[in-house]
Amino acid sequence: MPFVPHTEKDIEKMLDVIGVDSIDQLFDEIPSHLRAKPLHKVPEGLSEMDMMRRLSERAQQDAGALCFIGAGAYEHHIPAAVWDITTRGEFMTAYTPYQAEASQGTLQLIYEYQSMMSALTGLPISNASLYDGASGLAEAVLMAIRGNRKSKSKRVLVAGSVHPLYRKTVESIVENQGISVDEVTFDSSLLNTPVSALADFEGQDYAALIIAQPNFFGTLEDVDALTDWGHAQGMLVIGVVNPTSLALLSAPGTWGETGADIAVGEGQPLGIPLASGGPYFGFICCTDKLVRQMPGRIIGRTIDTDGKPGFTLTLQAREQHIRRSKATSNICTNQGLAVTAATIYMSLLGYEGLSRVANASHAGAQQLKSQLAGVAGVTLASQASTFHEFILQLDKPAASVLASMAERDVLGGFNVSDYYPELNSAILVCVTEVKTQTDLDKYVQALGDALQDAEAA
Amino acid sequence: MPFVPHTEKDIEKMLDVIGVDSIDQLFDEIPSHLRAKPLHKVPEGLSEMDMMRRLSERAQQDAGALCFIGAGAYEHHIPAAVWDITTRGEFMTAYTPYQAEASQGTLQLIYEYQSMMSALTGLPISNASLYDGASGLAEAVLMAIRGNRKSKSKRVLVAGSVHPLYRKTVESIVENQGISVDEVTFDSSLLNTPVSALADFEGQDYAALIIAQPNFFGTLEDVDALTDWGHAQGMLVIGVVNPTSLALLSAPGTWGETGADIAVGEGQPLGIPLASGGPYFGFICCTDKLVRQMPGRIIGRTIDTDGKPGFTLTLQAREQHIRRSKATSNICTNQGLAVTAATIYMSLLGYEGLSRVANASHAGAQQLKSQLAGVAGVTLASQASTFHEFILQLDKPAASVLASMAERDVLGGFNVSDYYPELNSAILVCVTEVKTQTDLDKYVQALGDALQDAEAA
Amino acid sequence: MLIFEKSSEGRYAKAQAPQTKAAVSGIPDHLLRKEMAELPEASELQVVRHFTNLSRKNFAIDTQFYPLGSCTMKYNPRGAHRAASLPGHLSRHPLAPESHSQGYLSCVYELQDILKEVTGMAGVSLTPMAGAQGELAGVAMIKAYHEARGDTERQEIIVPEAAHGTNPATAVMCGFKVKEIPVLPDGDVDLDALKDVVGPQTAGIMMTNPSTCGVFERQIEEISKTVHDAGGLLYYDGANLNAILGKVRPGDMGFDVLHMNLHKTFATPHGGGGPGSGPVAVGERLLPFLPTPIVGKTKDDSSFRWLDENDLPNTIGRLSAFMGNAGIILRAYVYAVLLGRDGLHRVGEFSTLNANYMAKLMADAGFKLAYPERRATHEFIVTLNEQAKTLGVTAMDFAKRLLDYGYHAPTTYFPLLVPECFLIEPTETESIDELEGFVEAMIAIQKEAEENADLVTHAPYTQPVKRLDDVKAARELDVAYSSAS
Amino acid sequence: MLIFEKSSEGRYAKAQAPQTKAAVSGIPDHLLRKEMAELPEASELQVVRHFTNLSRKNFAIDTQFYPLGSCTMKYNPRGAHRAASLPGHLSRHPLAPESHSQGYLSCVYELQDILKEVTGMAGVSLTPMAGAQGELAGVAMIKAYHEARGDTERQEIIVPEAAHGTNPATAVMCGFKVKEIPVLPDGDVDLDALKDVVGPQTAGIMMTNPSTCGVFERQIEEISKTVHDAGGLLYYDGANLNAILGKVRPGDMGFDVLHMNLHKTFATPHGGGGPGSGPVAVGERLLPFLPTPIVGKTKDDSSFRWLDENDLPNTIGRLSAFMGNAGIILRAYVYAVLLGRDGLHRVGEFSTLNANYMAKLMADAGFKLAYPERRATHEFIVTLNEQAKTLGVTAMDFAKRLLDYGYHAPTTYFPLLVPECFLIEPTETESIDELEGFVEAMIAIQKEAEENADLVTHAPYTQPVKRLDDVKAARELDVAYSSAS
Numbered sequence A, B: 001m002p003f004v005p006h007t008e009k010d011i012e013k014m015l016d017v018i019g020v021d022s023i024d025q026l027f028d029e030i031p032s033h034l035r036a037k038p039l040h041k042v043p044e045g046l047s048e049m050d051m052m053r054r055l056s057e058r059a060q061q062d063a064g065a066l067c068f069i070g071a072g073a074y075e076h077h078i079p080a081a082v083w084d085i086t087t088r089g090e091f092m093t094a095y096t097p098y099q100a101e102a103s104q105g106t107l108q109l110i111y112e113y114q115s116m117m118s119a120l121t122g123l124p125i126s127n128a129s130l131y132d133g134a135s136g137l138a139e140a141v142l143m144a145i146r147g148n149r150k151s152k153s154k155r156v157l158v159a160g161s162v163h164p165l166y167r168k169t170v171e172s173i174v175e176n177q178g179i180s181v182d183e184v185t186f187d188s189s190l191l192n193t194p195v196s197a198l199a200d201f202e203g204q205d206y207a208a209l210i211i212a213q214p215n216f217f218g219t220l221e222d223v224d225a226l227t228d229w230g231h232a233q234g235m236l237v238i239g240v241v242n243p244t245s246l247a248l249l250s251a252p253g254t255w256g257e258t259g260a261d262i263a264v265g266e267g268q269p270l271g272i273p274l275a276s277g278g279p280y281f282g283f284i285c286c287t288d289k290l291v292r293q294m295p296g297r298i299i300g301r302t303i304d305t306d307g308k309p310g311f312t313l314t315l316q317a318r319e320q321h322i323r324r325s326k327a328t329s330n331i332c333t334n335q336g337l338a339v340t341a342a343t344i345y346m347s348l349l350g351y352e353g354l355s356r357v358a359n360a361s362h363a364g365a366q367q368l369k370s371q372l373a374g375v376a377g378v379t380l381a382s383q384a385s386t387f388h389e390f391i392l393q394l395d396k397p398a399a400s401v402l403a404s405m406a407e408r409d410v411l412g413g414f415n416v417s418d419y420y421p422e423l424n425s426a427i428l429v430c431v432t433e434v435k436t437q438t439d440l441d442k443y444v445q446a447l448g449d450a451l452q453d454a455e456a457a
Numbered sequence C, D: 001m002l003i004f005e006k007s008s009e010g011r012y013a014k015a016q017a018p019q020t021k022a023a024v025s026g027i028p029d030h031l032l033r034k035e036m037a038e039l040p041e042a043s044e045l046q047v048v049r050h051f052t053n054l055s056r057k058n059f060a061i062d063t064q065f066y067p068l069g070s071c072t073m074k075y076n077p078r079g080a081h082r083a084a085s086l087p088g089h090l091s092r093h094p095l096a097p098e099s100h101s102q103g104y105l106s107c108v109y110e111l112q113d114i115l116k117e118v119t120g121m122a123g124v125s126l127t128p129m130a131g132a133q134g135e136l137a138g139v140a141m142i143k144a145y146h147e148a149r150g151d152t153e154r155q156e157i158i159v160p161e162a163a164h165g166t167n168p169a170t171a172v173m174c175g176f177k178v179k180e181i182p183v184l185p186d187g188d189v190d191l192d193a194l195k196d197v198v199g200p201q202t203a204g205i206m207m208t209n210p211s212t213c214g215v216f217e218r219q220i221e222e223i224s225k226t227v228h229d230a231g232g233l234l235y236y237d238g239a240n241l242n243a244i245l246g247k248v249r250p251g252d253m254g255f256d257v258l259h260m261n262l263h264k265t266f267a268t269p270h271g272g273g274g275p276g277s278g279p280v281a282v283g284e285r286l287l288p289f290l291p292t293p294i295v296g297k298t299k300d301d302s303s304f305r306w307l308d309e310n311d312l313p314n315t316i317g318r319l320s321a322f323m324g325n326a327g328i329i330l331r332a333y334v335y336a337v338l339l340g341r342d343g344l345h346r347v348g349e350f351s352t353l354n355a356n357y358m359a360k361l362m363a364d365a366g367f368k369l370a371y372p373e374r375r376a377t378h379e380f381i382v383t384l385n386e387q388a389k390t391l392g393v394t395a396m397d398f399a400k401r402l403l404d405y406g407y408h409a410p411t412t413y414f415p416l417l418v419p420e421c422f423l424i425e426p427t428e429t430e431s432i433d434e435l436e437g438f439v440e441a442m443i444a445i446q447k448e449a450e451e452n453a454d455l456v457t458h459a460p461y462t463q464p465v466k467r468l469d470d471v472k473a474a475r476e477l478d479v480a481y482s483s484a485s
């Protein structure tokens, strides 16, 4: 009963006004044999104090390890100001800004967010967010299929170096519409996608080509060549990008001759905690041409009746609440609060700060790579350029090496062997700016020890 | 340089407008031989990320023990809402509400705080806070000396059962004005102050009598009899009280025939974390008669030029910024933010909630007492009623028993032997509503083990 | 003023980035960014002040009564937020090994069980990230179910016209055709119309109960029988679950699959648009198709583990890279733990009590209820059609004027079938004082409308802006700042 | 509306208290409370909403430029607050054994060292809980020092008339008589007057430098010599330390004892009136008298420990039950760590740059500076005496009107010796944009004052209330709500 404010007197008065004898009577339109029995399997309620004790114990259970896993979720320093402001009641407990006049805070913030994402990706249009990077990619695929006037196909082409969990998500979502997703194999010694790998698909009708920069292996793709190839084939080009990396790497809007058409990705690195995987947010940006295919909310700047600037939901005719079955997507609730945090994060860091974060992450990964060069039983899977992740090949089974590192409270990376058996025993390792030299040394030590354990076993 | 926003261009423009060549030139009125050299002993700055890492490690160092120490600072459940709201920028980063129109939030909140403290203590006047309970008691003494029209003495009488650290604080502060504080001995088998202990002071000229309820030992005093005795002697009566206990125990304003004159105490139990001892806040309430002797800020309700109710600093003629050397105290900055938290805490709990907290704390302590009855080498020092603390006498040296418990991560209590050698090896143990039965069992176990260790040693 | 307009070249929050800029090695020049991105350039204080002040331009539950129908704007317990923000919860990587995840997994597992119990279903997957994604999962399961049986003719999803826009949009996203059926004047579905459209081509029906008309669909058992007899399945849109929590369970009403909106019924914050969480629950028939991941136990019952496509080979797959909105799931779990069995029962009771009380007060004050003969559920509809016609004061005008009175407007113009409507949902966490205050404001506005319609049609006056030009917004699209423009 | 006026019998935030009411045993009836205390009776949502909305009625650094002279309203880093709020810091009991306190003690120890270095003093005690308590500690040490030497004739403390009210109030609290001395028209102390009052009865002098006139006292060395020669000591009121941080050290100017306001110079939040922290620092002579506790090291240097009266037998004693405002000390430590050596140097530089820039802009716009021939320090004084005389628009009127322009007013009518004055302190964390915006507002108000004085004298118009009746407040004292009244 903790949050129901009614006193006995209130209840009496209310029943009296309504003209019923009991609250139960208000449910008399429900067939009585359907009425729920006591929810026996739900435990009794706890006070906040007891709840906090339980949740603290559980948080404690999962805490304490040094984490080198990336694979789509990245540990970065989050300025204290970010969530202090994001969790102000006015941001956190408001709803979708349907009443624009009473929601200018959220509306202006999203406009600023759109501007920042547009600046980072080099594409003019951003929406107010999608659920996450993976489902965002599915929306991008649907957008491309609707928006590619040169192609009537219901097929898209995806680089095999795109995050495997993203590809799975895309399939779960788009296959309901009979869309098929064909895969381009990557070069297993470079761990990226040379244009030559696309030769087989030359001249075929695909609505879009999907590439990732950096790709799942942390490796850089030759995005210019790939983009130009896609465009030459009449495909739209969708770039899956890490927003932090965009302070270092070229913006999708500048790829190749004319730029990618859609950029999409996971916004989590921009000030969102790892937090078991969410809430994060998917960002999506596109060219002017595609704006009417954009799913989700878009905020526009306009003026009020006094001529004063203000912000409002715009192009709502794309959305389900207006267009129903003809909407560009069924998305309604998005990831507003995470967007709020990201907007504050980007405002604090600015381009200079973000590029320091990107460079430091890159430099840390390079440093770890070089330290690992000396460790027996470990090989760097590729010599190609990487951002802040890289694939290590181990001469012992990845699963047991990682388990053994975990016992030493070092989470050594993500086991990619299940997704890419062709890479044999391989793990994906990530370093960001939060890792100190001491942390890297601990990693090298733990990996060495774990490999020795495996030896002994 | 983290918080200086100046760009090179800004600096140039500013210097140009001012008409100087360098920032250094702005300091040309300072004799050059006085100018500071580089602050070599201050280390180089850290980024927020590096700072957080250091501070997290240090927090970790001190964390993890189960704490049964009270002795003036009490662990209670603090609703999450309390500090979420207290730390909103508008409360946290405002200053003293000198501009009333732009500070109605803080002003109304303090008015509500005053009302709540007044309700709890049963005395009509509260100020906006003093630094802490101990220094608050010193202010109460000064107030009583100024305000007691029947006495010209510069002496006050204090029960020996008042917190020893409070008594020390009072002495450090008031002895500068030549005020002397005489002590009443307590009954060492009851651990409180029977009226008979006051017989020696009968007929002497003291400005005030200070008693504590519960007293330092957690024991209850016969406050009615003591108050009446003090009044009969022409003394003002100052009650040092625990605010949580006031939901269970009689209010100072109702003690004896006419009530205590001043109630003072530590506000920390009302939603303030232990946090190494502060910021806490001292509360002080008094009778109408004494209002002009009150130190510190007081908020009054009034109306604006439209007749609308509003709040403002009042009776400022008592304060140093108006009255300078004739002020009732030198206090200026007080403990506003802690008061904000306490006000929200009391609003959430209400009287019913606070009395549940008080009762649960009391019942927990009673339970632990009864479990300890069976432990060899441990005696309950007194059979008198207690609130949520009590004195245990040990047959081994308290210091080594406590150290041994601490090694087991149980902080077993406060060693009172140093302050009260007459109690021999004695510790003050506290239980509040946060302790579960499992915690109590751990206590009993740890104490038993520690006593055995001491045996062995 | 935009944060960009407060920018100055070279400013940023210097405490927040590495103190030196590390060198980049081994990246070919043509892959590097050439021009800086136009992000804000501001100091930490400027940023804190800017966004603090922006927040102050919002209405929110924490500041105002916010009776937005269909959205369940109830109190979001601060304790849930605190618990989910414990450092150990925030630092857990989504791909952390199970050895380092037992704390989190146990919470998910327990919530799955609680949701099964409150819905009366056989299985739950928490992964969908909002109601609409739950719908997608649910309808995809219906599709997978029919396909698994080789029943590939079922290409239609039936939707009552009162349904939320996400319902038809979802059906289409899953490759179905949508058949809308009308609602009767008493708020119940037109059963005859249903019987007309149902058939071997019917994959299923999507409905809410109580419906978006704010009334309980009394013919639910007959609808269920009709659709089931035709071989279709019943989808329950759980957006209105708050009304019946602890009173009647979708599973007992005959639904085969449903989503819940944890951000509504389980009180997680709406965050100015999101995030939400839209778990799906299913009856026995759809169990094999649940989306992954789900939390199960190890064989020896000693610990928790992830179930994935190896455990559920017929799963419709995954809907996000990781585990959906994990932190929202945690908050919903905390909410369930705080309320417990008794508290959950009372959610339905008191949300219904509040709505019926308000409806009665409104009716007594002369406002027209859309379904005056019916019990209100957790929400109810008022139509201001009369006011629009005779006074020229529309529901939108009332809505805007309410802002001046310090109340967030109810949902306007939804459901579409009721003209000039307000869908009013007070929720169980509001006190009688707020309910009465709102009704008094409506009465005052009615009076204003009668005496001085202009006053109302030009409202609001007390907000940061007056009414905005939506046409200009769409026509002269300005969706991103650029210093050049 | 007061929270009490939203109360209803029996309401409270039920999640926040034990679910059952425990029985009380063994307490005699006459010691128990008989009537419940009239605390608010509200739901959790009501409380959250009430206080959230109250907060919105405040100006604060986080929302506005707040150039309150003498108060150093600079940005309060959120990181410091976060660090001090880590669970391990919040849960440490003040009387926890040293074995469980090394983390905290190390921070205190390091801050002591940093403060010694920036002030140029020999020893520091962090225990005073605000500036005024630091003054009390400092003056008590002066008293103890003279007494320890048997020099009991020294009963006077000299204070310049520009001094803050706490200075004379403190001297009296320590049992001294106060001798005020005048300030010259150029802002420096009247040295002749000082020489007149100084003598064998002089215990010491309390001053700030820069003074509250916003100028640097150029004769400081002569003052120091004069007072020292007479056997008195020099007390430095560190409220203005921000101006000279890293530029000149009180110890080098000849001061024997000082307090700092960490809530000013070290950027800890002012909290709507507090808490603060007012550490004292002393030269060699006063070392034995420092208030306890202080953090030292164990003999073998291996760990930190508390020093108390056993280590400092001549201490003036303790000033609080525990360790003063421990959490504020922690925040100040974090601030020092974030700024580091270079950052601390720049505090003085940029606070001074900002003040001089504003002073120049104001002077150029025709406002009258109180000390136009002098450099501004971190703050400066404008006198609006002319406006008051010719236009009937006082400094208070300008102050109130500034609120309408979105700026918190500077300190008004202090120091008392300058008529109709504004003491303006921008601090180093404000950007040039804010400084210019403020000056523009002043220019606009000046124009309003000339064209329509009434507009200004009736301001503010945009705040939750208009000007308040202070006389009524004092005369018809209403300082606590009661439902009976």
Ligand SMILES: Cc1ncc(COP(=O)(O)O)c(C=O)c1O
Residues within 6 Å of the ligand: A331, A332, A333, C070, C071, C130, C131, C132, C133, C164, C166, C167, C208, C212, C237, C239, C240, C261, C276, C277, C278
């Ligand atoms: C009736 C109804 N169905 C479905 C939805 C969609 O839920 P969500 O916004 O979480 O995607 C909503 C939410 O607004 C709703 O009100």
Ligand SMILES: Cc1ncc(COP(=O)(O)O)c(C=O)c1O
Residues within 6 Å of the ligand: B331, B332, B333, D070, D071, D130, D131, D132, D133, D164, D166, D167, D208, D212, D237, D239, D240, D261, D276, D277, D278
């Ligand atoms: C010059 C001066 N001295 C002393 C003080 C007193 O400091 P505190 O308010 O911290 O007690 C102040 C603070 O307002 C001040 O401005």
